[in-house]
Amino acid sequence: MLEHGGNLHDAIRRYQRAREDWLDLSTGINPQAYPIPVIASDAWHRLPEPSAGLLNTAQTYYGAPQLLPVAGTQAAIQGLPRLREKSKVVVAAPSYAEHAFQWKQAGHAVTEVPYAQLESAVADCDVMVVCNPNNPTGEIVAAEVLLRWSKQLAAKGGWLIVDEAFGDVTPQTSVASHTAQAGLIVLRSVGKFFGLAGLRLGFVAAHPELLMKLADLLGPWTVSGPAQQIGSAALSDRAWQLAMRQQLTDQGQRLHHLLATHGIASTGCALYQYWPHARPAEFAEQMAAHGIWIRHFKHGVRLGLPPNEAGWQRLQQALAASIAA
């Protein structure tokens, strides 16, 4: 299995620092989670039948004509490579590592291509995977460009997979509303924007025929009863969503500016900031010495949002004492 952020167990063990003493900035999960409603006892008790209410709510929220709820985007990332004959797959890079990993695991020929070169790669592949906005760099491909690529790929029976896991703050970038056209597949996550990663809920927007195949592959009862109920509440709470979009936009800018004052030119989105770093592991060590758990890659480091003012102060002090790049 690949390494991921959010692995506080590792931090606790490696540095012998108690859980409550860590400031966990290693994910892009919103630290201001959607408030959990009272759960109906039947949601825990009964086998979770598909919920028409959840589907309708999600269709409205995502503007998608047809959706399949899944137990987190990860389930779809693992399932989709199994629904195609061995193909030539281009995955935008650097990006969320599970995409390339799962396509390779399923036996496809995978090439990782920088965002700037995707345009020229469309002609020579069957499947393209783009995170939009990208995790961790925040790069965005315009919707009209994605739709053009999607048509090029669909014309030869190909797929464009757009992972919009971090798209909730910028809904104008989404192509979910166009997924009635064959070959365009959009992945959405409830975990990040709503701060509910423990729930295991995500959605796939795509052509009904493909969704049916994916549903068959994933099997029955994948989404828990409570996830259905809480998901319905969160996706229909327009007031919370609007306020949170503003709040996260502000906090993302605050993080960007804080990094800038320490000489760091970061990119990213509202939920995280990223910058290339020559010695990312060393920087992560420096942060860990301050009790701050971050995500480092081979090519750079990523920081999520502190959950409160004390967290912001602690981050500022740690940055002041560290080598930024």
Added chain:
Amino acid sequence: MLEHGGNLHDAIRRYQRAREDWLDLSTGINPQAYPIPVIASDAWHRLPEPSAGLLNTAQTYYGAPQLLPVAGTQAAIQGLPRLREKSKVVVAAPSYAEHAFQWKQAGHAVTEVPYAQLESAVADCDVMVVCNPNNPTGEIVAAEVLLRWSKQLAAKGGWLIVDEAFGDVTPQTSVASHTAQAGLIVLRSVGKFFGLAGLRLGFVAAHPELLMKLADLLGPWTVSGPAQQIGSAALSDRAWQLAMRQQLTDQGQRLHHLLATHGIASTGCALYQYWPHARPAEFAEQMAAHGIWIRHFKHGVRLGLPPNEAGWQRLQQALAASIAA
């Protein structure tokens, strides 16, 4: 996808009877569910890292040397067929239909064999799947027989998969404690005995090497945060478990006797009773007319436990007015 019990949506739509007017006996899920504790907000919020506490508790409860938590037994039933080259698979029949279905889906050569003939089938297959106790017939294969079969299969690189989803009331039948030996795989479900089917939690007990492969296949974060927390509480609550074992044993006998007074010779286990029926769909129709949703197969019908005294009375009246066999 296969049809299953617990599909009240279908009942509501087909008979235009409101949800609250149905007595749902279509599953073998304990109607007296384990009481849900207060959920830590982090369980909803954070990515669910593997929980050592849950694992330890489950190892003690199941008496198993090594376990993998899964999002319901279904995840393992779907995953295991993908971890073998195409094999000759014998599935005990009649039984829980997902086993044969998933092995066939994965391209294996599947033969369904009655329980009485399993002994003679061991020599001629690579994989055998046995539900113990069986769903829906309640048939039980003695632990020492299973262990003998398992050794025969393991000697040729084969597997014995024992689905103990309904084994909690009769722990003496379990072979989970023997799963350190290669080739013996035991599936356990938290949904049935603890009445928490909406939670999506189950366990696979098997050789560490196989569990590692299965974990890789299923990917990260499959079990939700709340499922981990509630599962830990339920599996460690020895007093509740002991009382519930007795209670369910009594209720299973009550159901058996009630059916007997209507001329029905049923078999099963504490959580359901089954009997062969010449016209199972017709019997199900008669029950549905009384607002009772049952599970019917091609070969017979299955009834779960009523949740309260009113339910018992309603079942008794419906049985008195129906053609039992």
